[in-house]
Amino acid sequence: xxxxxxFENMRDFMPLLLLAVAVDPRSQRxxxxxxxxxxxxxxxxxxxxxxxxxxxxxxxxxxxxxxGFVYSHRIKDYMLEHYDHPxxxxxxxxxxxVYFAKEL
Ligand SMILES: CC(C)(COP(=O)(O)OP(=O)(O)OC[C@H]1O[C@@H](n2cnc3c(N)ncnc32)[C@H](O)[C@@H]1OP(=O)(O)O)[C@@H](O)C(=O)NCCC(=O)NCCS
Numbered sequence: 739x740x741x742x743x744x745f746e747n748m749r750d751f752m753p754l755l756l757l758a759v760a761v762d763p764r765s766q767r768x769x770x771x772x773x774x775x776x777x778x779x780x781x782x783x784x785x786x787x788x789x790x791x792x793x794x795x796x797x798x799x800x801x802x803x804x805x806g807f808v809y810s811h812r813i814k815d816y817m818l819e820h821y822d823h824p825x826x827x828x829x830x831x832x833x834x835x836v837y838f839a840k841e842l
Contacts, residue, residue, distance in 0.1 A: 754788040754842070759801075775805040782842050789839045793817060793825065793832035807838035 756778060761771045782788060790807060792798045803809075816835035817825055825832045 754782055754785055756788055756790040758792075771801060772805055775802075779806075779840070779842055785842055787839045787841055789837055791835050791837045793827055794834050794836045795827045795830050795832070797828050799836065802838045805840070807840045810837040810839045812836045 756775070759771050759774055761774075779788070788807075789810065790802055791813075792802065794812070799809075812834045814834050817832040
């Protein structure tokens with residue numbers, strides 16, 4: 739087996755993880771975020787599941803669900819235990835990390 743084949747095979751087992759999506763606040767709610775995610779879906783079409791782990795706020799949940807991601811699971815108190823300061827988004831203190839997945 740050649741090296742490039744090993745990497746090809748490894749790719750079958752590596753989860754595709756979308757780390758974060760951000761749009762300039764002046765340009766939000768115009769479809770750019772969804773367009774970025776759709777671009778990633780098209781680029782990785784046929785590569786299995788894409789996952790995203792994010793803070794649990796109405797904005798992020800609504801955004802990722804609108805992109806077609808489906809709730810997978812949560813890690814309780816992840817944000818409290820892995821950051822040395824409280825994080826607030828949209829006035830909500832982040833506690834759990836929630837994961838979503840989408841079959842590509
Ligand atoms: C989340 C984010 C990337 C969305 O980008 P965007 O370009 O504004 O999103 P879109 O215009 O493509 O919105 C698509 C859909 O997502 C949902 N959505 C987006 N922003 C939302 C908000 N603030 N509140 C509720 N739902 C929201 C809506 O269903 C929206 O469709 P609609 O506008 O027709 O109602 C952007 O708000 C952002 O950069 N936030 C700060 C960074 C962040 O929190 N990233 C996510 C965590 S990794």
